[in-house]
Structures are given as C-alpha cells and as structure tokens.
Amino acid sequence: MGNGTSIGRVRGLGAAKEGTHHWLVQRFTAVGNLLLLVWLAVSLIMLPDLSYATVREWLSSPLPAVAMGLLIISFFWHARLGMQVMLEDYVHEGGNKFAAILILNLVAFAGAAFGLFCVIRLALGGA
Amino acid sequence: MAQAGTRNRPLSPHLQIWRWGPHMFVSILHRVTGNANAVVGLAILLWWLGALVSGPGAYATFAGHASSWYGIVVLAGVSASLFTHMASGVRHFVLDIGAGYELEANKMWSILSPVIGVALAAIFWALLLLA
Numbered sequence: 001m002g003n004g005t006s007i008g009r010v011r012g013l014g015a016a017k018e019g020t021h022h023w024l025v026q027r028f029t030a031v032g033n034l035l036l037l038v039w040l041a042v043s044l045i046m047l048p049d050l051s052y053a054t055v056r057e058w059l060s061s062p063l064p065a066v067a068m069g070l071l072i073i074s075f076f077w078h079a080r081l082g083m084q085v086m087l088e089d090y091v092h093e094g095g096n097k098f099a100a101i102l103i104l105n106l107v108a109f110a111g112a113a114f115g116l117f118c119v120i121r122l123a124l125g126g127a
Numbered sequence: 128m129a130q131a132g133t134r135n136r137p138l139s140p141h142l143q144i145w146r147w148g149p150h151m152f153v154s155i156l157h158r159v160t161g162n163a164n165a166v167v168g169l170a171i172l173l174w175w176l177g178a179l180v181s182g183p184g185a186y187a188t189f190a191g192h193a194s195s196w197y198g199i200v201v202l203a204g205v206s207a208s209l210f211t212h213m214a215s216g217v218r219h220f221v222l223d224i225g226a227g228y229e230l231e232a233n234k235m236w237s238i239l240s241p242v243i244g245v246a247l248a249a250i251f252w253a254l255l256l257l258a
C-alpha cells in the first residue's frame with residue numbers, strides 16, 4: 001500500500017482484493033469446458049440410444065471415462081471460480097462473503113468428488 | 128494527507144445510468160447462464176452419473192423424470208443455457224485478446240452470441256432425437 005498516490009490507496013481494495021491468477025485459471029478451465037462440452041454433445045449424439053446398458057457400457061470404456069473425469073474437474077473448477085466472482089460482487093458484508101465462499105468451496109469439492117467417484121466406479125467397478 | 132481524496136470518490140455508474148445496448152444484455156446473460164449451469168446443470172450431471180452407478184432402477188427413475196414434461200422443460204432450458212454460455216464465452220475469448228471492441232462488431236456479436244447458442248442447442252436436440 002502506498003501512502004501518497006491515488007493508485008497506492010486503492011490498490012487491493014476491489015471486491016476480490018486480488019485476481020490475476022483467478023482470472024487466468026478461469027480462462028484455462030473455459031478452454032477445457034469448450035472442448036469437453038463439444039465432446040459430450042457429439043458423444044451423446046453418436047450413441048445409438050441413451051438406455052442404461054448403452055450409456056453404462058460407453059462410460060465404462062477407457063477414453064470416455066477419462067474424458068468424463070476431466071469434464072467433471074474442469075466444469076466444477078470453472079463453476080467454483082465463476083460463482084466466487086458472483087458472490088464477491090453481490091455479498092457485501094465481509095463475514096457473509098467469507099462464509100458464502102467457504103460453503104461454495106465445500107459444495108464444489110464435494111460435487112466433483114462424487115462425480116469422479118461415479119466415473120471411477122463405472123470404469124473399474126464391474127457390475 | 129494519506130486520506131486526501133479517499134472520501135466522496137466517484138462511484139462507477141451502475142446499469143440504470145447507461146443507455147441500454149446488446150453488449151449489456153449479453154454480459155448479464157453470460158453471468159446468469161453461467162450460474163444456472165453451475166447450480167442446475169451440474170446437479171443434473173451428478174444425478175445422471177449417480178443413477179448410472181446405482182443401477183437400472185435408479186436410471187429408470189432418472190429417465191422417467193427427464194422425459195416427463197417438466198424434465199423436458201428443464202433439460203431444454205439447461206441445454207440452451209449451456210450453449211449460450213459457450214457462445215458468449217467464445218466472445219469473451221475474442222475480447223480477451225483485445226479484438227472486437229469496434230462499435231459495429233461489438234454490437235453484432237453481442238446479438239449473435241445468444242442466437243448462436245440457442246441455435247446450437249436446437250441443432251443438438253435435432254441430431255439427438257432424429258438420428
């Protein structure tokens with residue numbers, strides 16, 4: 001913090017206090033999301049039907065399982081970063097903002113963990 | 128003197144100050160669709176994967192809800208939201224490299240982004256259901 005110039009007084013006083021790394025990772029995961037959403041849409045179209053047996057057999061094979069695992073990581077990471085920006089903008093009280101972002105992190109990690117568990121179970125768990 | 132100039136600093140004008148334009152609409156839409164995807168889209172993804180792991184009965188329950196009238200409404204909305212966020216996200220990539228700020232180009236892509244998103248969702252459903 002500077003003690004004289006205007007820029008020194010306002011530096012770090014935005015809604016998020018910091019952000020270049022956050023901004024970049026939001027873009028990295030966005031590129032991942034773009035590729036993986038196209039993969040998911042094309043894959044669903046290519047499947048002969050969306051029955052239990054068909055979808056289960058498809059997600060049990062190696063490449064779709066890996067792609068779905070990456071999709072879960074990229075989607076949840078991107079969602080966590082994006083919702084954090086929303087909370088930083090609209091939750092003004094410091095304590096509430098901290099609590100909201102804390103809960104967001106817990107839910108995002110829990111959701112991603114559940115999704116990855118399902119994919120691993122489908123790929124490795126047999127029947 | 129360290130406090131000089133910190134009081135009564137001008138705040139950036141909010142939405143109601145500016146004349147409305149498509150760039151404002153697509154910016155707000157990007158945030159709304161992103162948060163909708165995060166909350167509703169990811170919940171459905173996890174339900175689908177969880178049902179797949181749990182067995183044919185759970186999958187039939189999921190498929191029953193998904194193919195009901197309210198399920199179709201939700202899935203149509205989520206798919207439109209996903210593809211719209213994707214289209215306006217690609218617009219953001221262009222803006223991030225410093226391109227597309229000319230008034231006419233910016234206005235055109237602000238209008239086209241959501242149109243392309245909804246069109247992609249419609250094409251997706253057409254290919255999925257007709258193939």
